[in-house]
Amino acid sequence: MSDLYQKLETCLASVRKRTDFKPEVALILGSGLGDYADEIQIETTIDYTEIEGFPTSTVAGHKGRFVFGYVKNVPVVIMQGRVHYYEGYPMTDVVLPTRLMGMMGAKKLFLTNAAGGVNPNFKPGDFMMITDHITTGIPSPLIGPNIEELGSRFPDMSEVYSKRLREVIRASAEKCGIDLQEGVYVQFTGPAYETPAEVRMAAIWGGDAVGMSTACEAMAARHMGIEVCGISCITNMAAGISKQELNHKEVQKTADRVAKSFKKLVTEIIAGM
Numbered sequence: 001m002s003d004l005y006q007k008l009e010t011c012l013a014s015v016r017k018r019t020d021f022k023p024e025v026a027l028i029l030g031s032g033l034g035d036y037a038d039e040i041q042i043e044t045t046i047d048y049t050e051i052e053g054f055p056t057s058t059v060a061g062h063k064g065r066f067v068f069g070y071v072k073n074v075p076v077v078i079m080q081g082r083v084h085y086y087e088g089y090p091m092t093d094v095v096l097p098t099r100l101m102g103m104m105g106a107k108k109l110f111l112t113n114a115a116g117g118v119n120p121n122f123k124p125g126d127f128m129m130i131t132d133h134i135t136t137g138i139p140s141p142l143i144g145p146n147i148e149e150l151g152s153r154f155p156d157m158s159e160v161y162s163k164r165l166r167e168v169i170r171a172s173a174e175k176c177g178i179d180l181q182e183g184v185y186v187q188f189t190g191p192a193y194e195t196p197a198e199v200r201m202a203a204i205w206g207g208d209a210v211g212m213s214t215a216c217e218a219m220a221a222r223h224m225g226i227e228v229c230g231i232s233c234i235t236n237m238a239a240g241i242s243k244q245e246l247n248h249k250e251v252q253k254t255a256d257r258v259a260k261s262f263k264k265l266v267t268e269i270i271a272g273m
């Protein structure tokens with residue numbers, strides 16, 4: 001057994017000492033969107049610090065805990081706060097929580113994030129359903145000895161964001177009366193926001209939004225055969241698209257502004273997954 005799989009087994013044992021909860025859906029909450037977890041029917045919570053070997057987040061506004069509970073009778077595990085590559089963790093640690101949720105039993109992964117808008121048709125406060133992704137600067141989370149227990153050496157990535165779940169998201173947005181954008185998410189390393197030239201590059205590549213998470217977790221989940229979907233909250237326009245300077249406060253502010261419709265949409269989607 002690989003060291004990495006051993007570490008995952010240790011984390012799983014740590015979780016299992018606390019709860020035998022079997023989630024169907026795993027939900028990762030993005031920057032500023034963490035409050036969602038406080039409003040579900042909570043069964044139990046586990047702080048990341050309580051899990052042996054687990055990476056813990058260092059960013060203000062990112063809580064660090066798993067919330068286990070029910071969203072309209074669907075058993076879910078929610079990451080209230082994720083770890084980012086820019087915090088200095090090896091990429092295998094960044095995706096460890098995702099793999100762990102898969103090992104807890106989650107068959108579907110719902111990724112959310114705050115992102116910068118690249119597509120000029122977007123505006124701050126929009127929701128973008130992720131149709132595909134591009135990574136730049138980050139190493140693949142699958143680099144290293146393949147974890148045979150989880151998946152194959154050369155996993156297919158031709159449909160990272162499930163066609164079926166994309167239909168569920170579209171139908172849910174319509175039902176909630178929420179306008180939905182769609183597009184390609186480009187994961188940069190951060191922590192600096194992109195330069196205008198990098199944002200133009202992302203646009204030329206076919207990107208619609210830029211961020212610092214998500215694609216790596218989606219890849220790790222697909223490796224395990226988990227069905228994946230995702231939504232970006234466009235909290236601001238990316239550098240050069242907007243004349244405004246970018247700051248984390250603005251990201252939080254927009255996320256707060258749309259929190260109510262975000263909650264409604266996410267609940268509807270999970271119920272339909």
Ligand code: 6GU
Pocket residue numbers: 114115116117188190192193194210211212235236237238239246251
């Ligand atoms: Cl403009 N860039 C990145 N990388 N992440 C973001 C963002 C921009 N806005 C919110 N998150």
